[in-house]
Amino acid sequence: MPVVREFTLPDLGEGLTGAEVVRWMVEVGEVIAVDQAVVEVETAKAVVEVPCPYGGVVTALFGAPGEEIAVGAALVTVAVSPGEGGPAVSAEVERPLVGYGVAEPDRGSRRRRVGVSVPAAVAAPVAAVAAPAVTAPVAPVVAAAPAVMAPVVVPVISPLVRRSAREHGIDLTVVRGSGPDGLIMRADVERAVAAKAAPAAPAPAAAAVPADGVVPLRGLRRAVAEKLTRSHREIPAATCWVDADATELMALRRQLNAAPGPRVSVLALLARICTVALARFPELNSSVTEDGSGILRHSSVHLGFAAQGERGLVVPVVRNAQELSTEQLGAELGRLTETARAGSLTPAELTGGTFTLNNYGVFGVDGSTPILNHPEAAMLGVGRIVAKPWVHQGELAVREVTQLSFTFDHRVCDGGTAGGFLRFVADCVEQPGMLLRQL
Structure with missing residues (x-):
C-alpha cells in the first residue's frame, strides 16, 4: 500500500529562513520521479528550482504563488509505493538534497494547501492513502482560512x-x-x-480614478532594503574621492584588445587594480565581527561587483579574485553578468563578498556616495570615463577622465589608510604600468 511522504522546504543556505513560491511545476495527481523539480521559489538571494527526493503521486501542494514558506514547512506530499520512489527514507529524517542543507521542521509554521485538481484516475487511491496522514492535520487550518479552496476533482x-x-x-x-x-x-x-486568445469586447469608457498603490517588498527587493538599512544604521561610513586621468588605461585596453585572444573590459582592468591595491592595504579587505568586538581580516579577495539583472541590481561575487589573471577576471565578470541578466544567479554566487567594485559610470553619472554592502568594510566606485580639459605635462589637453570614490567603514581604518588606497588606485589608472611592479 502506498505511503504518504511529506517533503518540507529545505535549508537553502546562507542563513535563509524562508522562500516565496513563484510557481508550481507539478500538479496534484501527477506522477513525479525522484529528484524532479516540483516548485520554483524566490529567496532573498535568487530564484531556484527545488527538487523533491521522493518519487510517486503528488497528493497535496502547500502554498500559493506569492506566499512565503518557512524553512521546514511542508511543500508537497507524495504517495510512494513500496519499492519505488527512491531509497527508503524514515519518517523523521529526509534524504538531503544536493546543493541544499537540511533544517529541522518548524512545526509552528503556517501551512496552506493549494486548491488544485486531482485526476479521476488517481483520486480514489490518493484519497484512501492521504486521509489519515494529510487530510486530518490540514482540516483545522482550512477552517481558519476559508479563502483556500479544497481540492476539486477534474x-x-x-x-x-x-x-x-x-x-x-x-x-x-x-x-x-x-x-x-x-x-x-x-x-x-x-x-x-x-x-x-480571442479579443475581448471593448469595455465602456470609465472616468479615471486616481488611486495610491502599495508595492510590497518581497524577495530580493526586501532583502536589499533590509541590508541597506542595517548597513546605514550600523556602519559609520565615510567617503573620499579623486578625479583621475584614465587616458593611458584606455590606451592599454585598446592595445590589449588589438592582440588575438579574449577582449579585456574596463571592469576587468579595474578589478585587477583592486586586487593589487588590497594586497597593499589588506586592512580594507575585512569586516567587523557580528558583536562589534573585533575586525576580521580576510585572506582571500572575494570581489563583488554591481550588475543589473531582471530582478534589479544584484552583486555577484568573483571568488579568489587575487588568484586570477586579467583575462580570467574578465571571463568570470562576463559570465556572472550574463547570468545576472538571465536572472539565474545562485545564492552562492551572490554571497560571501569581502570587497565591492561599483561601476556606476555605466549609468552615465560621474560620482556617488554608495551605502556599503554589509558586512564589507569598503567599496570602490567608478564614474563614467569622459573627455574633459585636463592639465597634462604642464599643458592644457583633452583627456579621458573619471572620478573615483571610495567609501569605507571608519572602524577598520582611518582616513590616511583610505586615502592611501584611493591614491594608489588612481595612480594605477593614470599609469597602468605601475601594476608590473606588483606582478
Whole structure:
C-alpha cells in the first residue's frame, strides 16, 4: 500500500529562513520521479528550482504563488509505493538534497494547501492513502482560512491534455469536457485556448480614478532594503574621492584588445587594480565581527561587483579574485553578468563578498556616495570615463577622465589608510604600468 511522504522546504543556505513560491511545476495527481523539480521559489538571494527526493503521486501542494514558506514547512506530499520512489527514507529524517542543507521542521509554521485538481484516475487511491496522514492535520487550518479552496476533482486522464492546459494557462476546473462522463479531451483544451486568445469586447469608457498603490517588498527587493538599512544604521561610513586621468588605461585596453585572444573590459582592468591595491592595504579587505568586538581580516579577495539583472541590481561575487589573471577576471565578470541578466544567479554566487567594485559610470553619472554592502568594510566606485580639459605635462589637453570614490567603514581604518588606497588606485589608472611592479 502506498505511503504518504511529506517533503518540507529545505535549508537553502546562507542563513535563509524562508522562500516565496513563484510557481508550481507539478500538479496534484501527477506522477513525479525522484529528484524532479516540483516548485520554483524566490529567496532573498535568487530564484531556484527545488527538487523533491521522493518519487510517486503528488497528493497535496502547500502554498500559493506569492506566499512565503518557512524553512521546514511542508511543500508537497507524495504517495510512494513500496519499492519505488527512491531509497527508503524514515519518517523523521529526509534524504538531503544536493546543493541544499537540511533544517529541522518548524512545526509552528503556517501551512496552506493549494486548491488544485486531482485526476479521476488517481483520486480514489490518493484519497484512501492521504486521509489519515494529510487530510486530518490540514482540516483545522482550512477552517481558519476559508479563502483556500479544497481540492476539486477534474475528469482528465491524458497527461498530454494536462500539460497542454498548463502550458497555455488554462484552468481545467472551468473547462467542460466533451468526452464520456464529461472527460476533458484535447479538443476541449484547444477550444479554451482559442477562446482565451480571442479579443475581448471593448469595455465602456470609465472616468479615471486616481488611486495610491502599495508595492510590497518581497524577495530580493526586501532583502536589499533590509541590508541597506542595517548597513546605514550600523556602519559609520565615510567617503573620499579623486578625479583621475584614465587616458593611458584606455590606451592599454585598446592595445590589449588589438592582440588575438579574449577582449579585456574596463571592469576587468579595474578589478585587477583592486586586487593589487588590497594586497597593499589588506586592512580594507575585512569586516567587523557580528558583536562589534573585533575586525576580521580576510585572506582571500572575494570581489563583488554591481550588475543589473531582471530582478534589479544584484552583486555577484568573483571568488579568489587575487588568484586570477586579467583575462580570467574578465571571463568570470562576463559570465556572472550574463547570468545576472538571465536572472539565474545562485545564492552562492551572490554571497560571501569581502570587497565591492561599483561601476556606476555605466549609468552615465560621474560620482556617488554608495551605502556599503554589509558586512564589507569598503567599496570602490567608478564614474563614467569622459573627455574633459585636463592639465597634462604642464599643458592644457583633452583627456579621458573619471572620478573615483571610495567609501569605507571608519572602524577598520582611518582616513590616511583610505586615502592611501584611493591614491594608489588612481595612480594605477593614470599609469597602468605601475601594476608590473606588483606582478
